[in-house]
Amino acid sequence: MNDVDVREAITRAHHEEWARVVAALTRRFGDLGIAEEAAAEAFATAVERWPVDGLPPNPGGWLTTTASRKAIDRIRRENKRDDKHKEAQMVYDDAPPEPVGAIDDDRLRLIFICCHPALAMQTRVALTLRMVGGLTVPEIARAYLVAETAMERRITRAKAKIKAARIPYRMPSAEDLPARVSGVLAVLFLVFNEGYLATGPGTDPLRHDLTTEAIRLTRLIRTLMPGDGEVAGLLALMLLIEARRPARVSAGGELVPLTEQDRGAWDATLIAEGHRLVRERLAAGVAPGRYQILAAINAVHTSARDIRDTDWSQVLALYDQLVRLDPSPIIALNRAIAVAEIDGPDVALATVDRLAEALTGYHAYHATRAELLRRLHRGPEARTAYDKAIELAGNTAETAYLTRRRDQLR
Amino acid sequence: MQYLVSVIDDKSNPGSTDRQPAISAFNERLIAEGYWVFAGGLADTDAATVIDNRGEQAVFSDGPFVESKEYLAGVWVWEAPDLDVALTLAAEASKVCDRKIEVRPFL
Numbered sequence: 001m002n003d004v005d006v007r008e009a010i011t012r013a014h015h016e017e018w019a020r021v022v023a024a025l026t027r028r029f030g031d032l033g034i035a036e037e038a039a040a041e042a043f044a045t046a047v048e049r050w051p052v053d054g055l056p057p058n059p060g061g062w063l064t065t066t067a068s069r070k071a072i073d074r075i076r077r078e079n080k081r082d083d084k085h086k087e088a089q090m091v092y093d094d095a096p097p098e099p100v101g102a103i104d105d106d107r108l109r110l111i112f113i114c115c116h117p118a119l120a121m122q123t124r125v126a127l128t129l130r131m132v133g134g135l136t137v138p139e140i141a142r143a144y145l146v147a148e149t150a151m152e153r154r155i156t157r158a159k160a161k162i163k164a165a166r167i168p169y170r171m172p173s174a175e176d177l178p179a180r181v182s183g184v185l186a187v188l189f190l191v192f193n194e195g196y197l198a199t200g201p202g203t204d205p206l207r208h209d210l211t212t213e214a215i216r217l218t219r220l221i222r223t224l225m226p227g228d229g230e231v232a233g234l235l236a237l238m239l240l241i242e243a244r245r246p247a248r249v250s251a252g253g254e255l256v257p258l259t260e261q262d263r264g265a266w267d268a269t270l271i272a273e274g275h276r277l278v279r280e281r282l283a284a285g286v287a288p289g290r291y292q293i294l295a296a297i298n299a300v301h302t303s304a305r306d307i308r309d310t311d312w313s314q315v316l317a318l319y320d321q322l323v324r325l326d327p328s329p330i331i332a333l334n335r336a337i338a339v340a341e342i343d344g345p346d347v348a349l350a351t352v353d354r355l356a357e358a359l360t361g362y363h364a365y366h367a368t369r370a371e372l373l374r375r376l377h378r379g380p381e382a383r384t385a386y387d388k389a390i391e392l393a394g395n396t397a398e399t400a401y402l403t404r405r406r407d408q409l410r
Numbered sequence: 411m412q413y414l415v416s417v418i419d420d421k422s423n424p425g426s427t428d429r430q431p432a433i434s435a436f437n438e439r440l441i442a443e444g445y446w447v448f449a450g451g452l453a454d455t456d457a458a459t460v461i462d463n464r465g466e467q468a469v470f471s472d473g474p475f476v477e478s479k480e481y482l483a484g485v486w487v488w489e490a491p492d493l494d495v496a497l498t499l500a501a502e503a504s505k506v507c508d509r510k511i512e513v514r515p516f517l
Contacts (some may be wrong), residue, residue: 166515
């Protein structure tokens with residue numbers, strides 16, 4: 001086995017085993033911090049040893065065992081340093097680690113503790129990417145454009161709170177489960193969205209790393225909770241959006257709207273998988289939640305080979321269903337785009353204008369108005385709306401697109 | 411694990427004043443289920459006195475140590491196995507008291 005193979009094996013083990021190792025150690029030692037550090041040490045040891053010793057027959061088992069030893073070493077060292085904590089820290093289960101595969105539930109516990117509602121949203125995102133995703137602190141800091149020290153502090157504070165307040169490492173009660181699952185999905189969708197439409201002048205407009213990570217983690221939850229409709233819905237939604245990524249930014253770095261995308265460039269494999277999930281949920285015959293409806297809307301869009309083939313009445317019917325579930329102004333804004341296709345831009349504009357108060361600080365509100373005004377040949381008003389949208393948009397590719405659209409109106 | 415459970419009221423938007431019977435019933439339940447350690451409602455912040463005796467002599471000042479719209483109206487101490495249990499109880503407590511609740515672990 002050559003170096004490249006070993007490197008690939010380590011990367012794969014990191015993807016496949018990191019969360020499992022952290023989860024198993026958290027259960028065994030009752031401490032997220034110890035689990036995280038020991039897992040990191042075990043992977044560092046793998047990077048050193050595997051190229052020399054060759055791949056162990058069971059990489060996951062090797063990593064868990066090595067990490068457990070590292071954790072015990074660390075606990076012993078710390079106990080020597082500080083006898084006061086001895087009692088508290090020596091409470092661990094010395095049974096041999098269970099075979100890999102029998103501990104899948106631990107990964108779910110790990111996800112739930114990282115997305116606990118007692119933690120701030122941005123903390124949940126950071127903790128999930130670190131503990132479940134295995135991203136390093138510098139990687140997470142870069143992804144969210146904050147200083148490494150600040151990200152380190154955020155994660156350290158979260159671990160301290162989990163310990164001090166005794167946030168439990170167990171499955172939520174049946175009664176709390178739907179709310180807690182929806183909390184986890186919100187964290188993953190937030191990670192995905194930052195990759196889908198990255199903010200900030202210094203970043204790429206599309207952050208493939210973040211969308212990929214969000215999809216990977218959602219797939220993991222799907223494996224752990226195969227019967228949950230919203231988990232399937234969110235995965236389908238992400239896949240159907242990700243499928244369009246190759247067509248979403250032009251060679252010149254401009255965002256390409258759905259209407260103008262080269263549909264041949266869409267990823268057919270991802271679309272097929274997304275459609276399969278949507279069909280699975282339709283067949284389940286259970287009233288869909290918001291992610292399932294959003295996935296269905298995206299399935300309609302990705303079923304049309306040409307924008308002119310889009311079944312807008314189906315899109316509108318789905319938005320009507322979504323509005324009943326979530327009467328938020330942002331959903332109403334997106335619904336208006338379908339209204340424009342069916343009842344015309346004037347009707348859509350009247351709907352959009354009613355959202356002025358709620359959405360005046362939201363770039364997409366102004367961009368949508370601009371496009372509708374443009375279709376109604378109200379150039380000067382459209383220009384003003386584009387100006388507002390450009391001022392508020394945080395994504396470089398979107399700003400470039402909006403600027404060109406505005407300048408066409410001269 | 412013990413938690414300090416603070417009942418927070420807002421001077422500009424106070425919670426309703428007819429909650430006592432509901433709070434008493436809730437306390438009975440906390441006792442019956444083994445969570446109850448201590449509870450007490452507090453007099454108005456105007457009745458507070460702050461004492462600073464770090465210097466040469468004790469200085470007394472009238473009123474709370476910090477003036478704010480929101481203030482501590484009462485406290486509980488609960489014994490609970492973990493934060494999830496405490497938060498579920500706290501969600502009920504907030505309804506029962508018609509006020510915000512802060513849950514904070516003891517060291």
